[in-house]
Amino acid sequence: MSQPVYKRILLKLSGEALMGDDSYGINRQTVERIVSEIKEVADLGVEIAIVIGGGNIFRGVAPAAAGMDRATADYMGMLATVMNAMALQDAMRQVGLVSRVQSAITIQQVAEPYIRPKAIQYLEEGKVVVFGAGTGNPFFTTDTAAALRGMEMNANIVLKATKVDGVYTDDPKKNPDAVRYQTITFDEAIAKNLKVMDATALALCRDQNMNICVFSIFKPGALKRVIFGENEGTLVHC
Template sequence: MSNLAYKRVLLKLSGEALMGDDAYGINRITIERMITEIADVVRMGVELAIVIGGGNIFRGVAPGAAGMDRATADYMGMLATIMNALALQDAFRQVGVTARTMSALNIEQVVEPYIRPKAMRYLEEGKVVIFAAGTGNPFFTTDTAAALRGSEIGAEIVLKATKVDGVYTADPKKDPNAVRYATISFDEAISKNLQVMDATAFALCRDQKLPIKVFSIVKPGALKQIIEGANEGTLVHV
C-alpha cells in the first residue's frame, strides 16, 4: 500500500471509450482490456469508483433524436449510461472483481439507487462502485456527475480517461507542434480556454480543490502508472 500515490479515486469513463473502432455500441475486446487494467489497480488496494457516459449507445439513435426536447434526450442519455454500467459490472464479474452499480434514477429492479453511505461502505469493502445516470437531472453532463460524486465520496483525484494522453497547448491531431502540459492550474486552464471538462464540472472540482488527471485509457499500463505516482497524463490542480 505504501507505494500507492492514491488510495481512493473516481474514474471518469466516456461511453466512447467502450466503442473501440466501432461506430457505436460496446466493443468486447476494448472493454475486456480496459476492465483487466482497472481490476489490476483494484487488486493493489485502491478504492475505485467509476462514472460512465452513454455517448456510445446514444450515438446509435442520435439521428432519430434530432429536434427532440433537450430534457427528454438527456433522460435517454441517462438510460444509456445505465446500459454501459451493467456491461461494466458484468465484465468485472468475469475477471473476479465485485462491482456494484448505483443509479441516480430509480430503476430498482435493475440497479440500486444511489445512496452515499452505502457507496462509501462498498468502497471500503474493496468493491468497485459504478455510478450511472449522471446526476439524475437533465442539462448536466456526466463530467459534472464525476465532479459531484468524486466530491461526495472523498476521492483524492478525478481520473478523466480519454483517447488523448493529456491536455495540450493545441489539438495534437491538427497541430504537430502542440505540447502536452505535465501540470496546469485550474485558473491557467480557464484563462487559456483549455477544454478539460465542461464548465460546471470544472468549477466544482476547482471549488472543492479536487484535482483532475487527464490521461489516455487506450495506452496500456497508464492507469497503473498514475496510481503509482508516475508522471503520466496532465494534472490539473489548484
C-alpha cells in the first residue's frame, strides 16, 4: 500500500476558503467539508499545522486605502484570523480531531500564545495546530505567516489551498488555453509573476528551500492526493 510522501505539512487556508459560496463570513457546510478532508489526512498519521487567513471577515488593505490607519486595520485583520481559527478548531472538535490554536497576538482567554516548541510537541502528539493572527505584525499576510511557520515547524512542504487547482500559464477563468504547471521553479514563478503566494512568502520559501504545492481545497480528495504525491496541483520547487 502506498504511503504519504509528507510526514509533516503546513496547510495554508485562506479566509475565503471558509466562505463557500457566501459573500462573507464562515459557511458551516464548507468548514465541515474541509475538516473532513483534513481528518482523512490526519488519520493517515500526517502531522498537520494550519495557518488560517482572515479575508472572509476583514482585510487590512481596503480600509487603509479608504483612510484608516494601515497598522490598525491590519491588527483587525489579524483578529479576524483568530476567529476563523476558533471556528476551525470547533469544527475539528466535532469530528473528534484534537487541535490547539496558537495566536501570534496574545489573547489568552481564547487561544494560547505562539510557542514554537509547544507547537512542535503538539504535532508530535498527533494534534492539529492552528496558527492564528498571522505573523503578529502589520504589513504582512497570512501567506508569509504560512511560509514562516512552515519553516519553524520543520514542515516538509507548505500546501497552499486555493480555489484554483494549481498555477496556470494564464488566468484559466479568462483564457481557455491556459495550462496548469505540474511543477515550476521559484525563479520561473517569480520571473513570470505567477500567482503562487505573495512575493514575501515566495522569496522566503525559495531562500529556505521550502517547496510549495498549490492545489484546490474545493476539489474533493485533492488534499489526500497531494499527500500521496499524485499529480495534483502545482509543485513549486527550487
